Amino acid sequence: KSEKSEASPTSAADIPIQHTDCFIDGQWLPAASGKTFATINPATEQEIAQVAEGDAADIDLAAKAARRAFDSGDWPKMDARDRGRLMYQLADRIEAEIDSLAALETLDNGKPIRESRNVDVPLVIDVLRYYAGYADKIHGSTIPIRGNYFCYTRREPVGVAGQIIPWNFPMLMTAWKWGPALAAGCTIVMKPAEQTPLTCLRMAQLAKEVGFPDGVINVVPGFGPTAGAAVVKHPLIDKVAFTGEHRTAQVITRDSADTLKRLTFELGGKSPNVVYADADLDAAAQGAYMGLYLNQGQCCCAGSRLFVESSVHEEFMEKLTKLTNRRKLGDPFADDTEQGPQVDQNQFDKIMSYIDKGRQEGAECVSGGQRFGDRGYFVEPTIFDSVTDEMAIAQDEIFGPVLSVLKFDGSDEIIERANRTFYGLAAAIWTQDVRKAHEFAARVRAGTVWVNCYDVFDAAAPFGGFKMSGYGRELGEEGLKAYTESKTVTVAL
Ligand code: NAD
Numbered sequence: 001k002s003e004k005s006e007a008s009p010t011s012a013a014d015i016p017i018q019h020t021d022c023f024i025d026g027q028w029l030p031a032a033s034g035k036t037f038a039t040i041n042p043a044t045e046q047e048i049a050q051v052a053e054g055d056a057a058d059i060d061l062a063a064k065a066a067r068r069a070f071d072s073g074d075w076p077k078m079d080a081r082d083r084g085r086l087m088y089q090l091a092d093r094i095e096a097e098i099d100s101l102a103a104l105e106t107l108d109n110g111k112p113i114r115e116s117r118n119v120d121v122p123l124v125i126d127v128l129r130y131y132a133g134y135a136d137k138i139h140g141s142t143i144p145i146r147g148n149y150f151c152y153t154r155r156e157p158v159g160v161a162g163q164i165i166p167w168n169f170p171m172l173m174t175a176w177k178w179g180p181a182l183a184a185g186c187t188i189v190m191k192p193a194e195q196t197p198l199t200c201l202r203m204a205q206l207a208k209e210v211g212f213p214d215g216v217i218n219v220v221p222g223f224g225p226t227a228g229a230a231v232v233k234h235p236l237i238d239k240v241a242f243t244g245e246h247r248t249a250q251v252i253t254r255d256s257a258d259t260l261k262r263l264t265f266e267l268g269g270k271s272p273n274v275v276y277a278d279a280d281l282d283a284a285a286q287g288a289y290m291g292l293y294l295n296q297g298q299c300c301c302a303g304s305r306l307f308v309e310s311s312v313h314e315e316f317m318e319k320l321t322k323l324t325n326r327r328k329l330g331d332p333f334a335d336d337t338e339q340g341p342q343v344d345q346n347q348f349d350k351i352m353s354y355i356d357k358g359r360q361e362g363a364e365c366v367s368g369g370q371r372f373g374d375r376g377y378f379v380e381p382t383i384f385d386s387v388t389d390e391m392a393i394a395q396d397e398i399f400g401p402v403l404s405v406l407k408f409d410g411s412d413e414i415i416e417r418a419n420r421t422f423y424g425l426a427a428a429i430w431t432q433d434v435r436k437a438h439e440f441a442a443r444v445r446a447g448t449v450w451v452n453c454y455d456v457f458d459a460a461a462p463f464g465g466f467k468m469s470g471y472g473r474e475l476g477e478e479g480l481k482a483y484t485e486s487k488t489v490t491v492a493l
Pocket of ligand 1: 165166169191222228250267300464
């Protein structure tokens with residue numbers, strides 16, 4: 001059974017909250033409306049701080065500042081090596097403050113400190129450095145065309161990028177958005193998630209301190225239907241890069257129609273994780289465990305549909321439940337805590353309602369299934385066995401620590417069943433047979449496929465979705481190109 005650690009969660013008083021206003025044109029400004037909203041510590045349910053509640057008026061100021069910084073050339077025309085150098089300096093500052101940033105992330109989001117400290121912030125640094133190196137390596141090509149002409153392409157920044165992110169990896173999503181945009185020469189209007197604005201605001205201050213020109217990075221905290229929608233509709237913003245739910249992406253698509261913004265979407269998933277009988281079952285159990293429970297199950301690519309070949313089902317479940325039942329929940333600031341709270345009351349309620357639904361639909365709850373403790377939004381790591389394809393817990397993104405286990409027999413059926421979802425973000429297969437692995441990788445409709453591993457991310461490897469999991473890619477060269485326009489120049493000779 002999971003144990004709760006005794007240490008009480010670190011309180012707001014232990015971590016200085018330095019930035020809660022809007023960061024616009026290099027200045028810290030309260031929201032024009034004067035309104036604020038509370039950001040909550042999900043481990044204690046207590047308020048951490050009041051944060052400026054930006055809306056259309058603040059987004060307008062931010063968009064004008066970003067436009068000016070773009071059009072004046074302050075950023076796009078800066079020597080590309082200098083742009084890259086500022087990005088390296090930002091990464092260095094983040095590295096120097098890794099402990100305090102990790103603590104702030106854990107306070108605001110609830111994720112265990114060992115993950116913020118050892119996974120999230122190091123990946124932030126890595127992504128910024130990766131893209132810093134790209135700043136002076138963006139170029140077009142020469143094209144042989146018919147006739148007596150010299151034809152070439154230029155890769156130019158798309159302009160002002162509106163960026164809207166969710167709460168599950170607040171700093172990392174900020175870096176995934178800022179890295180390619182800044183390297184390409186774009187300026188930024190970012191709206192962080194209302195649940196977790198604090199680390200993004202801190203990163204804006206660090207960017208100011210290392211010398212980013214005013215207006216290049218603007219951060220306006222606030223809510224989706226007000227501040228978020230204002231980003232999407234603003235005529236001075238050229239592109240919206242959004243990470244979040246597919247339903248929000250549908251609203252954004254409609255709201256952006258009048259200004260025909262370039263859109264990239266990183267949306268949800270219900271990723272199949274397929275374990276064949278010939279797999280290394282210990283490694284697969286570890287991969288299934290980590291691939292679902294990482295970050296409290298709040299990962300877009302969580303392997304939430306686990307398909308196990310019938311002949312090894314019993315043996316595999318024994319390994320998986322053993323790992324799951326040992327998982328340590330509790331104070332996210334305790335070094336040995338593996339699972340913290342869900343991000344807020346809404347997510348907690350949604351997850352608990354899916355656990356009820358799983359029971360009602362006749363799936364067998366073989367691990368967890370309850371709230372953990374009596375304070376904070378903790379949910380026990382939960383496994384449902386005997387799940388069938390059409391159950392809600394096999395179709396809907398739960399975005400919590402709830403795993404659905406399904407059985408399968410042989411290759412013919414599994415690819416069709418793996419694809420039986422409107423999502424297409426990630427998929428994984430565990431097998432020793434390279435033929436099965438490559439066939440699955442080719443036929444599964446997903447943007448990322450892991451073979452005998454899970455959740456392997458790298459700044460250089462593109463990530464994004466098929467189907468309702470989004471379009472466009474982040475990370476790697478493709479992520480950079482998503483912040484550029486191609487211009488064709490033809491010169492008569
Ligand atoms: P969400 O769509 O509710 O919110 C995401 C962001 O959009 C927030 O900042 C929110 O304020 C804003 N928003 C809400 N309504 C808006 C509107 N009308 N106009 C503009 N902005 C609006 O999603 P969430 O619950 O915060 O995040 C969870 C979702 O994010 C899950 O579906 C998850 O899979 C997805 N996600 C995807 C990836 C990926 O890379 N594919 C990564 C992380 C999370």
